[in-house]
Amino acid sequence: MRVGLLTGGGDVPGLNAAIRAVVKRGEGEYGHQIVGFRNGWRGVVDGDVLPLSRQHIRNVLPVGGTLLGTARFHPHASDGGIDAVLATLEAERLEALICIGGDGTLHAASKIAEAGVKIVAIPKTIDNDVWGTDQSIGFDTAVTVATEAVDRIHTTAESHNRVMIVEVMGRHAGWIAATAGIAGGAEIVLAPEAPFDIEKIEKFLKHRHRAHASFSIVVVAEGAVPAEGTAMHYETQVGKFGEIVAGAIGERLKAEIEKRTGFDTRVTVLGHVQRGGTPTPTDRILGSRFGVAAIDAVTQGRSSVMTALRGDRVELVPLAEVAGKVKHVPAELLQVASALA
Numbered sequence: 371m372r373v374g375l376l377t378g379g380g381d382v383p384g385l386n387a388a389i390r391a392v393v394k395r396g397e398g399e400y401g402h403q404i405v406g407f408r409n410g411w412r413g414v415v416d417g418d419v420l421p422l423s424r425q426h427i428r429n430v431l432p433v434g435g436t437l438l439g440t441a442r443f444h445p446h447a448s449d450g451g452i453d454a455v456l457a458t459l460e461a462e463r464l465e466a467l468i469c470i471g472g473d474g475t476l477h478a479a480s481k482i483a484e485a486g487v488k489i490v491a492i493p494k495t496i497d498n499d500v501w502g503t504d505q506s507i508g509f510d511t512a513v514t515v516a517t518e519a520v521d522r523i524h525t526t527a528e529s530h531n532r533v534m535i536v537e538v539m540g541r542h543a544g545w546i547a548a549t550a551g552i553a554g555g556a557e558i559v560l561a562p563e564a565p566f567d568i569e570k571i572e573k574f575l576k577h578r579h580r581a582h583a584s585f586s587i588v589v590v591a592e593g594a595v596p597a598e599g600t601a602m603h604y605e606t607q608v609g610k611f612g613e614i615v616a617g618a619i620g621e622r623l624k625a626e627i628e629k630r631t632g633f634d635t636r637v638t639v640l641g642h643v644q645r646g647g648t649p650t651p652t653d654r655i656l657g658s659r660f661g662v663a664a665i666d667a668v669t670q671g672r673s674s675v676m677t678a679l680r681g682d683r684v685e686l687v688p689l690a691e692v693a694g695k696v697k698h699v700p701a702e703l704l705q706v707a708s709a710l711a
């Protein structure tokens with residue numbers, strides 16, 4: 371059997387573990403030929419293939435990024451994109467496609483599946499916001515990196531008596547902010563799920579610095595927003611397509627906090643540091659489990675499904691149920707963060 375494989379959207383640590391598992395089990399156990407596509411859906415449209423064998427996956431387990439390359443490109447959104455995908459799959463005589471990606475890639479996968487292609491998807495995103503799975507590949511590494519950063523910022527915050535804002539990734543969901551905030555002992559955690567009240571933040575910081583501490587750590591997700599009607603002195607910065615600009619909310623908060631409290635404040639935008647480097651053991655294990663489950667599913671003739679972690683088990687969930695939905699941070703997790711402030 372010839373099976374296609376691609377990684378789409380933003381890269382994450384742990385992708386190579388999933389690729390390795392698909393190739394190792396697909397070739398070794400089932401005798402399949404695994405045909406990789408370079409740079410996500412772009413490679414499928416362009417017919418840019420990389421036939422994968424054992425030599426490609428040697429020593430890749432601890433390596434971040436993706437050996438296939440990736441791109442933010444969606445075939446259903448470009449003219450003739452779906453036809454080009456179908457033509458490539460036919461030319462390559464592929465019976466099924468394994469797509470590893472986040473919301474955008476999975477949405478594209480569901481469109482291609484509707485056109486009759488057998489697809490098995492694997493969820494990855496440091497944001498952990500893919501619906502239907504308890505965890506996505508890459509999230510654990512991002513939280514580990516962000517927590518280490520908060521720990522490091524703690525000591526300099528205390529030494530200088532400053533308010534330190536740490537901006538983490540998470541456009542639509544605040545999983546990294548909530549978990550790294552709790553693990554790092556942040557005083558304030560701000561996530562897109564709970565629009566913030568700047569006056570409450572002002573009061574909290576003034577009280578804390580008057581009563582018992584001279585420093586504070588604020589962890590903010592890049593997609594966090596002020597509550598409607600909140601009087602802020604500084605406007606949100608959006609890009610030319612209306613998207614959130616990395617660093618914008620951190621800088622905006624710094625300006626507000628300094629103006630309102632007079633406290634010396636600094637911002638650290640962690641950015642792509644959260645997506646780079648060596649995957650944690652948890653991400654290597656999750657990538658390996660999802661890779662094995664995906665190639666097993668393909669071999670059993672399953673299609674239009676996504677591998678998902680449910681409790682301690684890996685299961686298959688219908689792709690149509692997950693594509694296009696955001697898995698938000700539950701109120702309980704945010705309450706733990708604020709309860710421990």
Ligand code: F6P
Nearest residue numbers: 380472495496497539540541645
């Ligand atoms: O989708 C994952 C993510 O890392 C988001 O958290 C972040 O907003 C975005 O990608 C950044 O995208 P890019 O790498 O294209 O700038």
